[in-house]
Amino acid sequence: MKPLSSLRLDRRLTAIVFLLLGTQLSAQEHPSLFFTVAELPAIKENIASSEWMREAYEILIAQADEQLAYPPEPYAYRADDFPGYAFGGGGDWKKSGILGRILEKRVGTLGVAGYLSGDHRYFDKAIEVMVAAAEASEPEEWFSHLQHGDAARGYAIGYDLLYPHMDERERNIVREELEKVATLLYDYRGVWSRADPAVESQNHTAVHYGALGLCALAVGDKPQWQEKATDRIRAYVNRFVDSTGYGTEGVDYTNYGLLGVVPYAVALQRATGEDLVGEQPAMPLIPDQMVWKMLPWGKEVIAMNDNPTTLGSSAGLMYLISRYRLREALWAWLQIEGEAGGGFYGGGRPSHRGDNRPSIGDGLSLPFVLLWGDAGLEPRMPNARSHHFSSGRVFMRDGWGDSLGTQVSFTSGVDYHHAHNHSDENAFTFSALGEEFAIDPGRFPWNTRSHNTVLVNGIGQIRGYGRGRILEYEERDSAVYVKGDAREAFERDSSSFVLSQAQRQLLYVPGEQPYLLIVDDLQTEDKSVNEYTWLLHTDTSNTLEILPEKPGARIVGARRGALCDVDVLWPKTQGTVRESDLSDAYLPGVKNISDSDRRLAKHFRELSIKTSAVNPHFVTLLTARENGTTPPRVATAGNADRLEVRLSFSNGRQDTLVVTPENVRLTRTTSR
Incomplete structure (x- = not known):
């Protein structure tokens, strides 16, 4: 058996041949879900043309470098991978709700960093992580269909990105695990497979079937997976927002749903021309929720429903911002995610570790921000009241x-x-x-x-x-x-x-x-x-x-x-x-x-x-x-059916409000 260093050298030589000659290593070209090798120069030029995208790229490389230090095989999810998250099953890591997202984030971060930087260490580590993860457990042992969906995205993205850099044994291991988890998603007959508006409007549907669709496109020979995924994602896209683009689950959960929708929709359009995003007329309006919920000082949004004050995995928003050239939404996104805000550029919410690093438990986002961001789009401050x-x-x-x-x-x-x-x-x-x-x-x-x-x-x-x-x-x-x-x-x-x-x-x-x-x-x-x-x-x-x-x-x-x-x-x-x-x-x-x-x-x-x-x-x-300032003097007259409220401010302004059960009317006068 060849030593690990020789195996890595063989992979690098294979990659060089692939990059220089464009040799197709299988009937399915890889990478192809989100870009091809021929498209890399334009992607790199786009990143280099934007100050904020250059900063985001540096963060991506820093995150990839951190992943290089992750312990070698045998790979196992450890308790410190899940800071702040409760374990079920007496501490069994297979019961954690973010198991699949950790795999997806590690493999996707390393894989995209490898292509953008040319550093093959990232490919080697991503392959090590993905293969070892496949050997660590069986998908049937995991906690729920969400873990299946998250991990399936990770395997599909990794299989596509790393195919030219894996040997045949590694490809077979990853494909076998991909097919196992995708089969679970395809055969699923639980609540999230139902044709019901309450089901079709929730992020579970998007995460589940967007992942199935990516698996279908990654392997290229599962049309039944692709058909089911497309039908279910279309149902979600038609249900999850109101006519003005508001996702009623809130910003964070809407973004998690978009993480299921947008990668599959992008890959599907590249492969077939079918445009799932374009079928929903409210899609250009979805970032408005982020814009209007942003607190005046940026960095945070109002927490409404089961949502934190962060955006979570916001790459889907970046895709919509760039596709529809939403300058005001870009301005707000940078206030929240950019240098003036959290500083992670979509790389994840702050970690529970308290060290100003992004959480490993968020879905893959920052690499997609770099792939979908538009350096030519200039942010513009909103002006509506x-x-x-x-x-x-x-x-x-x-x-x-x-x-x-x-x-x-x-x-x-x-x-x-x-x-x-x-x-x-x-x-x-x-x-x-x-x-x-x-x-x-x-x-x-x-x-x-x-x-x-x-x-x-x-x-x-x-x-x-x-x-x-x-x-x-x-x-x-x-x-x-x-x-x-x-x-x-x-x-x-x-x-x-x-x-x-x-x-x-x-x-x-x-x-x-x-x-x-x-x-x-x-x-x-x-x-x-x-x-x-x-x-x-x-x-x-x-x-x-x-x-x-x-x-x-x-x-x-x-x-x-x-x-x-x-x-x-x-x-x-x-x-x-x-x-x-x-x-x-x-x-x-x-x-x-x-x-x-x-x-x-x-x-x-x-x-x-x-x-x-x-x-x-x-x-x-x-x-x-x-x-230290003087409050307005407040005087009232009348009763509950008609109450007059007079506010007298120190600058001479006087506001008179007439309050009835039907309306509140304001008149304003000034003595100066």
Whole structure:
């Protein structure tokens, strides 16, 4: 048997012959899924022509160099490959949810780095990893179909990229493992194979069948795999976003779905001319969710539904940005992923290791960013003030490119997928002056109690299947107005109450001291007296001060010390304002997460306003201002049917708001 060094030399000689003579090593040309060797010069020139792409390339090489240090054979997934991820099965690595993504990321990173750099060490290590992984376990032992999908992408991408650099024994090992896992995907008859809108709109469908399609194209002789994959990916593409491009699973899960769709769609179009992406007219609009959820200081997005504040594997977004020449989306992507943001350029979210490295557990992304990025596309800052997504989300801002700017979100809509939906209809967020004053709690706290909305007798909305509606949305001269209806989000057959009304109005007024006026009207069908609890959640590092002189509170931001005054304008006397004691409060009904993650105190601090009434008629004012500045004087007149609110600012401006259950009207005067 030849020593390892001789085997590597033979592979390099084979590769040189292939590169120089263009010899076709099999009936299926490799690499071909995403590029051929003949296309490499143009790809390299494109990367070299862009400063941000050159920086991204350096990160790719650094990641590939890190993979070179990975222990040699025998290959095994180790506990430190899964930092921050729970193991099932008593610590069995085969039960980890990110097993397949680790393989895909290692092999894809090394393989693409090898072609872009010309360094054959990367090919050698990628082959070592892929072959050893194939020999380490059987796909039937893995945790679920998602691991099968992730790993199948890894084997398909690796088989295509590394085919010219493998010997026949290695090709056979990899192809055999590829066929095993792809057969599992093809023969699957579980929930994710069903022709059902709730199934076809969820990322599981894309991950599962996009991987099957890549396997079909990689081996070239499995038309039945390709046919099934194409049908299922087409179903997902037609279901997973609304008419305005909003993926209702949220940014991170939409990106994970795109990781299943786009690589297969690109490879399929290259092989056959069939364009799955082009069949969905909303595809050019998908990056808008990232744009509008981006926090004013960049780097992060609002966490809504089961999503973190990161983009996850964002190469699919880059493909859409480049294909449709979306300059504003490129600007936002660079604010989040570029040097000014996280600095990983799509290479993954920050690691749980706390060392400012990207997580190994994200899907393959950075190599695709380099393959799909367009050096000729110049970023452009957006200029719109607000945006309404048709499935029921409204985002509002006072501008772009200012880390002290304001961002407001309002959600009341439908989630096509259900599984990742939080019970948060009519909820809002508010960031201003560099602070997160009213937050969405993120991944785990799914219940209504954890969102900025209202409980009835301590009861929240239906889990997963609740829905709301945007009744009105209007950009006005000095404000943005939105009204939502969350009545259908509450259980209709509840023995304790049935709501006839659950409307919230929100008026956002930008300015040096931006403010929100929030009006809530809720009532049961029997018009009985109930206990209503108005909730606001702020960042755990912020400080909450309950004001003794009036019904209200003050939030002191932890980033810069900026303030948010919370004035309870109605009810005037019977309302109770307090900070909740969360020391013994836990998230209900959640499995497979730690007790620490179930503790509500880990995720937010909570302000509540309680009242008992037929209709609470909550009217609440949130005003952001710099510490040390004079807040507006607030005066009210009237009653819950027609309340006049007058804000007098120190610069002589006076805003008068007329609040009714139907609308909020603003007029402005100035004495200077």
